[in-house]
Amino acid sequence: GQGYPRRVREAVVSTQSTGYQVKCIRNLNGHSIEPYKIHAGKTVPIIKGGEAIKMEEGEFYAIETFGSTGKGMVHDDVDCSHYMKNFDIGHVPIRINRAKGLLNSINKNFGTLAFCKRWVERAGETKYLLALKHLCDLGIVNDYPPLVDQKGCYTAQMEHTIVLRPTCKEVLSRGDDY
Numbered sequence: 001g002q003g004y005p006r007r008v009r010e011a012v013v014s015t016q017s018t019g020y021q022v023k024c025i026r027n028l029n030g031h032s033i034e035p036y037k038i039h040a041g042k043t044v045p046i047i048k049g050g051e052a053i054k055m056e057e058g059e060f061y062a063i064e065t066f067g068s069t070g071k072g073m074v075h076d077d078v079d080c081s082h083y084m085k086n087f088d089i090g091h092v093p094i095r096i097n098r099a100k101g102l103l104n105s106i107n108k109n110f111g112t113l114a115f116c117k118r119w120v121e122r123a124g125e126t127k128y129l130l131a132l133k134h135l136c137d138l139g140i141v142n143d144y145p146p147l148v149d150q151k152g153c154y155t156a157q158m159e160h161t162i163v164l165r166p167t168c169k170e171v172l173s174r175g176d177d178y
Contacts, residue, residue: 023072025155028147030064033161036112037087038062060163060172070153080145083132084114092138099131103140114144 030044042053046065055061068074085106094100102125106115109123120128135141149155161172 020069020154022067022069025066025068025074025149026072027074028064028066030062030159033060033062038084038112038114055164057164057166060161062159062161064157064159066155066157068149068153068155070149070155072149074147074149074155077146077148080143081118082114082116082144082146083136083141084144085110085112085141086139087112089140092140094134094138094140096131096134098128099134099138102128102131103135106135106141 024047026047029046031038032040032042032044034040042055042059042061043051044053044055044061044063045051066074094103102120105120105123105125109115110119120132132141136143147155159173162169163172164170
């Protein structure tokens with residue numbers, strides 16, 4: 001939990017004045033990024049003792065910090081709203097025509113990037129929930145339900161995207177908070 005960006009530190013000070021203790025969320029990590037593959041396989045732990053990985057020149061990473069006033073462990077909530085096509089999935093036979101049509105719409109509008117139900121509706125899809133569930137059941141689309149800590153706590157995420165250059169790291173998402 002070292003190296004919180006300035007805005008997270010300010011939030012910590014703000015919550016500490018109200019009596020809340022902020023903890024790192026231990027079961028979340030940063031990750032490597034590849035073209036059209038947001039979660040590319042390598043993880044970057046935010047706490048000591050996590051998986052040791054070797055970062056290599058030319059790789060891109062989402063360096064993420066997650067804080068919580070709860071237990072510091074998150075779990076899936078029940079109502080899912082975010083999805084992403086499985087980058088590594090090969091051809092899977094789909095027998096339901098509505099699911100085939102929805103997959104065509106997902107491929108056209110989002111590819112392997114994340115999307116939410118609202119965007120599916122904006123793309124013109126209606127009555128698609130069973131087709132979406134079928135694509136998830138087949139492993140073609142992954143669901144990403146909201147992550148929650150204990151009831152009533154506050155959680156926050158800060159993220160920067162970096163690329164490793166031969167002599168330095170370059171922060172691509174540099175802003176006022178860095």
